[in-house]
Amino acid sequence: MDVKTLCLGVLSRGDASGYEIKKACEEGPFSHFQDASFGSIYPALAKLSAEKLVDCHQMSQEKRPDKKVYSITPSGRTALFETLLLPPAPDKVNSDFYFMTFFAQLMPTDVLRSILEKRITWYEGVVERMKDCNLAIRPPGERFTHGLGLAHYRAEITYLKENMDQLLDQIASEQSADAEIPQAPKTAAL
Amino acid sequence: MDVKTLCLGVLSRGDASGYEIKKACEEGPFSHFQDASFGSIYPALAKLSAEKLVDCHQMSQEKRPDKKVYSITPSGRTALFETLLLPPAPDKVNSDFYFMTFFAQLMPTDVLRSILEKRITWYEGVVERMKDCNLAIRPPGERFTHGLGLAHYRAEITYLKENMDQLLDQIASEQSADAEIPQAPKTAAL
DNA sequence: TCTCTATATGGCAGTTCGATATAGGTGACG
DNA sequence: CGTCACCTATATCGAACTGCCATATAGAGA
Structure with missing residues (x-):
């Protein structure tokens, strides 16, 4: 807007x-x-x-x-x-966090883990504060928008918690595979 | 970024x-x-x-x-x-759609309904296209980010579908109350 | 003493948005 | 069936807008 x-x-x-x-x-x-x-x-x-x-x-x-x-x-x-x-313009999102997860395999796992954990605790705090805010006194549009935001944040937290370990494992095994098997493909091709 | x-x-x-x-x-x-x-x-x-x-x-x-x-x-x-x-900068979001729902009570219900429905069908299309895209060939970071986006969109669709009618009803009744009861508060106060 | 909060303004660098150039494809309309 | 308008692909330029940082000021808190 x-x-x-x-x-x-x-x-x-x-x-x-x-x-x-x-x-x-x-x-x-x-x-x-x-x-x-x-x-x-x-x-x-x-x-x-x-x-x-x-x-x-x-x-x-x-x-x-x-x-x-x-x-x-x-x-x-x-x-x-x-x-x-007037018809609304499409949403504009610019997220470094998404950009980083997209290139997760280029990142050291400890840096990646720390970023994911920070994101989770940050949004958990946001959700806590949003739950506590007094909605009863606010008009329906504000309540609706508030709930929509909450739904987003909760979905993100849930997804991160459920998938983060798997991502870290995959990247760790990929990186160790890169390091271990510079000559292995020959073996695999036999 | x-x-x-x-x-x-x-x-x-x-x-x-x-x-x-x-x-x-x-x-x-x-x-x-x-x-x-x-x-x-x-x-x-x-x-x-x-x-x-x-x-x-x-x-x-x-x-x-x-x-x-x-x-x-x-x-x-x-x-x-x-x-x-480097530590990621916080996400930047600019959404006309959220802005509009925030001020939903200022909008005519038919305009509001149309915007909500367009949003739902738009994101349903996005989700369909995302489901069909071939993830197997992509690195884990991309799959993870893809899944996170999907989770967001699905959460939004679910919330909109579940809460849209209630919002429209509330606004309609509020607007008709405004129109009908310029003198009613006296009655209500009795 | 530093830094934070509250409040406004100014400037530079970075960004968006629209115009311009070019040319073939696609679709609509009479 | 022809023609015109618009879309895709591709890059550049300039004007307007925006973001970010610095500056000013002063009390409060660490």
């Missing part, structure tokens, strides 16, 4: 500063499916402000940089609503 | 042109977890070429633009190997 729409979405749930919008994408409810940096959020907010889709109230704070709190305007809500009617 | 490493990864499996690398990210085995455009692939290949991590053989074709076929060099393989030892 383009960053302007993302900002409108966050602001539709309540006023926020640019910094808080970033936090919502990093740790908040959007963190599982959206990604945006300061370098895209601040310009997006400036444009939205120029288009009158959001209002900006400057709060001078002592001891801190001025805080600019943005609120969505009625036309901003309309714009968000209309964007939601 | 940065685009240079992605190109090295693709080329480690066999020679390819820039166009073919793009195809590998779009439809090929990398399509589930990597995303790169021409504008990043061609500059990346040029840099890899300058660093002698890949060789480039110009193939003049009749009736078509010259094809530049790249091959990974031994130092390219070493560079790929070393990158695989």
Whole structure:
């Protein structure tokens, strides 16, 4: 989703500063499916402000940089609503982890094992935190999306736990085979 | 994964042109977890070429633009190997679909239903094609990653099928409640 | 004293996206 | 049945966008 729409979405749930919008994408409810940096959020907010889709109230704070709190305007809500009617672009995923497992046979087994274990404990933590979060007060769309994310993470954890040892064994035996049998093919061919 | 490493990864499996690398990210085995455009692939290949991590053989074709076929060099393989030892960056996901379901209560139910159904049939097709692909000939890392992707897609399909009707009902009843009861809260408060 | 949190801005490098060139194949429409 | 529009294959370029890092500031915690 383009960053302007993302900002409108966050602001539709309540006023926020640019910094808080970033936090919502990093740790908040959007963190599982959206990604945006300061370098895209601040310009997006400036444009939205120029288009009158959001209002900006400057709060001078002592001891801190001025805080600019943005609120969505009625036309901003309309714009968000209309964007939601458009067909969604396909998901974009960029995963170093998948890339690494794809080339697992190029990796030392101990490095690979450590990466797999880190992934499992990381996602187990994510699932724990997601289970604890209070869903009752949230609208059905948020509950649904939350559940979908949980289903994903659980499926990943289950798969990793069930298949990780087999993968490590296969790679270990392949690598030792490479090392042991530089001349063995002749024997095998007999 | 940065685009240079992605190109090295693709080329480690066999020679390819820039166009073919793009195809590998779009439809090929990398399509589930990597995303790169021409504008990043061609500059990346040029840099890899300058660093002698890949060789480039110009193939003049009749009736078509010259094809530049790249091959990974031994130092390219070493560079790929070393990158695989580095800790992976966290996954980056950008999903319009999740964004939309998150704001499901802002959407008309028929639009929402259509998006959910399209998603299901799309991923059912993906799963079918993945089941049919010949895994036996592929290295264990590829099989593992393939299975992990399948597990994800299946979990998503299952969740969507099981929860979609409930979501649509909740939204429909919420929207009709909004329309019907502008004065009802008084009654409810009695 | 360092580093973290909170908050915003600026710039550079990297990326995306769209245009351009070329030419044969494929499908639709009259 | 002809023709035009669009798709595939292939590469390059430039404009706009984005990400990432540095900078500024100051209180809080280690």
